[in-house]
Amino acid sequence: MPEVSVSAFDLPWLVADIGGTNARFGLVTSPGARPSNVAVLPGADYPTLPEAVAAYLAEHAGGVRPGAACLALAGPIDGEHYKLTNSHWSGSIRDLDVPYARLLNDFEALAVSLPHLEGDELVSLGGPAPGHGVKAVLGPGTGLGVGGLVPTERGWTAVPGEGGHATVPVFEPREIEVVKALQAHGLPHVVAEHLLSGPGLVRLHRALALVNGVTAPELTASDIVARVDDSLCAETVDVFCGMLGTFAGNVALTLGARGGVYLAGGVLPRIVERVRASAFRTRFEDNPDMAAYLAGIGTVLIVAAQPGMTGAAAWLSQHARTELVS
Numbered sequence: 611m612p613e614v615s616v617s618a619f620d621l622p623w624l625v626a627d628i629g630g631t632n633a634r635f636g637l638v639t640s641p642g643a644r645p646s647n648v649a650v651l652p653g654a655d656y657p658t659l660p661e662a663v664a665a666y667l668a669e670h671a672g673g674v675r676p677g678a679a680c681l682a683l684a685g686p687i688d689g690e691h692y693k694l695t696n697s698h699w700s701g702s703i704r705d706l707d708v709p710y711a712r713l714l715n716d717f718e719a720l721a722v723s724l725p726h727l728e729g730d731e732l733v734s735l736g737g738p739a740p741g742h743g744v745k746a747v748l749g750p751g752t753g754l755g756v757g758g759l760v761p762t763e764r765g766w767t768a769v770p771g772e773g774g775h776a777t778v779p780v781f782e783p784r785e786i787e788v789v790k791a792l793q794a795h796g797l798p799h800v801v802a803e804h805l806l807s808g809p810g811l812v813r814l815h816r817a818l819a820l821v822n823g824v825t826a827p828e829l830t831a832s833d834i835v836a837r838v839d840d841s842l843c844a845e846t847v848d849v850f851c852g853m854l855g856t857f858a859g860n861v862a863l864t865l866g867a868r869g870g871v872y873l874a875g876g877v878l879p880r881i882v883e884r885v886r887a888s889a890f891r892t893r894f895e896d897n898p899d900m901a902a903y904l905a906g907i908g909t910v911l912i913v914a915a916q917p918g919m920t921g922a923a924a925w926l927s928q929h930a931r932t933e934l935v936s
């Protein structure tokens with residue numbers, strides 16, 4: 611069969627959201643459309659990202675050759691180069707052999723998705739509905755991601771960052787005891803991600819056992835959230851939600867996120883009602899000088915299935931217009 615030549619931004623476009631465990635892929639068949647042909651591949655099954663992309667295109671996308679790609683990755687992006695934080699994949703986007711390809715940090719892509727999410731893709735965690743202005747997104751998953759989205763005269767601009775590595779937001783006496791226990795056990799500088807993530811739930815459970823002077827089995831994050839009748843597990847989830855509220859309030863204050871604070875990541879959609887019933891929103895507003903300011907900011911949980919890929923698709927739609935007219 612003769613090779614079909616493909617130019618930059620020829621449809622379809624390839625989008626992806628790649629975490630430490632899963633590589634999610636999809637195709638965009640018209641600008642502004644949501645991804646179709648979505649498939650989730652286990653990253654560990656493929657030695658490199660180009661091999662996972664080739665497998666997706668061959669097995670789930672009819673062997674198409676995309677004219678553009680936007681890949682959201684859980685790790686720092688340095689121009690064309692990527693290195694996933696919790697996976698062995700690293701390399702250059704050029705190795706994909708797509709005429710136009712762009713890398714985004716995963717929370718940068720989530721930030722771009724925010725104006726496109728609607729209806730039952732969002733659940734209120736308190737406060738008013740998100741309005742105009744800067745938006746923030748943060749979320750506990752394998753790590754703790756943070757991003758911002760700023761309105762400009764030329765559309766929205768996403769702001770990636772490394773906010774999950776900010777020092778842990780301890781507030782209540784019990785939380786201070788947790789930090790002291792972790793410091794006494796080999797973790798001198800406790801950052802937010804150490805406690806506000808899936809692995810953070812495990813660490814928090816262990817630390818609360820030390821603080822309470824009890825022995826507890828080593829549990830996974832899913833065990834901890836499943837054991838609703840176990841007092842230590844229940845306390846772990848409560849402390850987690852409270853600290854997350856303070857962290858989200860700190861992000862809102864830092865970015866001036868009057869357009870809303872959105873919560874994402876793999877952990878919270880599994881405990882929606884417990885977050886809503888927790889101290890999350892009270893702690894979000896609990897600031898001596900800025901309580902009224904924070905009370906005016908909506909907090910919303912993203913429960914959409916593939917928001918990272920929605921963001922990657924929106925990014926390509928916005929940039930295709932710019933690239934094709936310039």
Ligand SMILES: Nc1ncnc2c1ncn2[C@@H]1O[C@H](COP(=O)(O)OP(=O)(O)OP(=O)(O)O)[C@@H](O)[C@H]1O
Nearest residue numbers: 629630631632751752808809831832875876877880
């Ligand atoms: N049932 C569960 N309840 C609570 N937390 C969970 C559950 N299952 C998994 N987790 C946590 O969620 C984390 C995965 O979150 P998320 O999906 O956001 O991760 P990611 O970094 O995007 O990577 P990937 O999806 O590839 O794992 C896991 O590290 C785990 O700690």
